[in-house]
Amino acid sequence: MYTQAMxxxxxxxxxxxSVSNAPSEQEAAFEARIEADGRxxxxxxxxxxxxxxxxxxxxxxxxxxxxGMLPEGNWIxxxxxxxxxxxxxxxxxxxxxxxLYLYSAAETLGTSREQMLEGLHSGKAKYSSIxxxxxxxxxxxxxxxWLVDGAAIMNQIPLCRCSYGPYSRAMIRVCxxxxxxxxxxxxxxxxxxxxxxxxxxxxxxxxNRLWWKCLAMFGPPDAxxxxxxxxxxxxxxxxxxxxxxxxxxxxxxxxxxVLGVTLPDPDLKWNEARGHYDYGQIDWAEFWNTVEGNGxxxxxxxxxxxxxxxxxxxxxxxxxxxxRKQQERAMKEAA
Amino acid sequence: MTTPALKEWPLWxxxxxxxxxxxxxxxxxxxxxxxxxxxxxxxxVYTRRQEGVSIWVVPSxxxxxxxxxxxxxxxxxxxxxxYRHPTFYEIPEEVxxx
Numbered sequence: 436m437y438t439q440a441m442x443x444x445x446x447x448x449x450x451x452x453s454v455s456n457a458p459s460e461q462e463a464a465f466e467a468r469i470e471a472d473g474r475x476x477x478x479x480x481x482x483x484x485x486x487x488x489x490x491x492x493x494x495x496x497x498x499x500x501x502x503g504m505l506p507e508g509n510w511i512x513x514x515x516x517x518x519x520x521x522x523x524x525x526x527x528x529x530x531x532x533x534x535l536y537l538y539s540a541a542e543t544l545g546t547s548r549e550q551m552l553e554g555l556h557s558g559k560a561k562y563s564s565i566x567x568x569x570x571x572x573x574x575x576x577x578x579x580x581w582l583v584d585g586a587a588i589m590n591q592i593p594l595c596r597c598s599y600g601p602y603s604r605a606m607i608r609v610c611x612x613x614x615x616x617x618x619x620x621x622x623x624x625x626x627x628x629x630x631x632x633x634x635x636x637x638x639x640x641x642x643n644r645l646w647w648k649c650l651a652m653f654g655p656p657d658a659x660x661x662x663x664x665x666x667x668x669x670x671x672x673x674x675x676x677x678x679x680x681x682x683x684x685x686x687x688x689x690x691x692x693v694l695g696v697t698l699p700d701p702d703l704k705w706n707e708a709r710g711h712y713d714y715g716q717i718d719w720a721e722f723w724n725t726v727e728g729n730g731x732x733x734x735x736x737x738x739x740x741x742x743x744x745x746x747x748x749x750x751x752x753x754x755x756x757x758x759r760k761q762q763e764r765a766m767k768e769a770a
Numbered sequence: 771m772t773t774p775a776l777k778e779w780p781l782w783x784x785x786x787x788x789x790x791x792x793x794x795x796x797x798x799x800x801x802x803x804x805x806x807x808x809x810x811x812x813x814x815v816y817t818r819r820q821e822g823v824s825i826w827v828v829p830s831x832x833x834x835x836x837x838x839x840x841x842x843x844x845x846x847x848x849x850x851x852x853y854r855h856p857t858f859y860e861i862p863e864e865v866x867x868x
């Protein structure tokens with residue numbers, strides 16, 4: 436079953452408290468299943484730390500999908516053609532859907548949609564730092580598809596094998612749709628690169644601004660990543676941050692060549708001995724500053740998100756009132 | 771920030787029939803005020819790429835699920851009844867496919 440809300444409707448807290456000092460027999464069964472690369476389902480016993488890690492990761496992931504709608508949503512009314520507009524609307528709609536799959540997966544762990552939205556809207560919860568940078572020109576939309584979604588795919592493909600069933604199923608669905616996102620972005624850039632000098636310069640400018648932010652999307656280096664080891668042991672994380680980042684660089688360099696843009700890193704070069712591309716230092720101080728809420732768009736994104744939610748309140752109220760009225764009418768007719 | 775309406779939207783399980791002739795398969799869940807809205811939202815969320823020809827939505831609260839702790843008693847008794855499988859029976863080769 437995808438959700439466990441029908442099992443623990445209102446007393447999820449109580450149930451959680453009682454399982455935290457569960458006998459070691461349950462713990463052994465959990466460990467054995469993880470060891471055998473099996474899947475954990477919502478009703479199975481799991482250690483509190485495993486549950487907490489998943490709630491944090493899945494809700495952050497969901498928030499990223501929802502906030503990710505904003506930088507691109509800004510360009511829907513300014514897309515250069517009806518075709519690009521239709522594509523962009525479809526993509527932004529997909530992101531909303533991805534947010535829903537992920538919120539649903541997180542809800543199976545005993546958290547509620549309200550709790551998660553509260554976390555996002557109050558600024559307590561984090562989301563991907565990449566969305567706190569502005570989308571200055573149309574090429575940014577293409578680069579988001581090519582590089583940002585490209586980096587997200589690298590991250591998400593291993594998550595399809597995550598040990599937590601609902602999360603892995605959500606990721607399979609997301610990955611199926613994500614491929615369109617990357618390809619549409621890359622193709623939009625290919626078209627621009629066949630245009631005027633000014634258009635080509637726009638593409639290069641967007642790549643220059645977003646390249647390093649995309650590399651940072653994979654998270655801190657393995658040496659500075661405290662949660663990684665436990666996540667790996669639990670089968671939540673399958674490939675380390677640095678390994679994924681390297682895969683992304685190796686995959687992207689030839690794509691940049693075909694596109695005809697350069698990547699803004701003087702240290703980027705093929706290393707024959709390693710069989711990989713070497714790349715330069717990422718500015719982690721800048722990354723953490725953005726994560727802490729001081730990036731160029733943090734405040735604007737959050738304010739837009741909260742406003743959209745509040746502006747939709749009357750729709751939710753009306754739907755609720757209508758449902759109630761229909762129910763009352765049905766009951767009266769039956770009586 | 772409280773959103774009372776959202777809090778009261780019940781959870782629905784979504785089942786989609788991908789093709790005429792196939793069964794409805796569980797594909798996820800969503801919150802909606804009533805069945806009509808749940809259907810509408812399920813269409814938008816789960817069938818944007820012709821994934822379905824029919825949708826069922828069921829209030830999650832209406833589903834009775836087996837308890838994972840009862841897995842042993844519920845499913846084990848079948849394990850030693852291997853005579854329920856066709857491969858239990860040896861048939862002479864000259865009989866051919868049966």
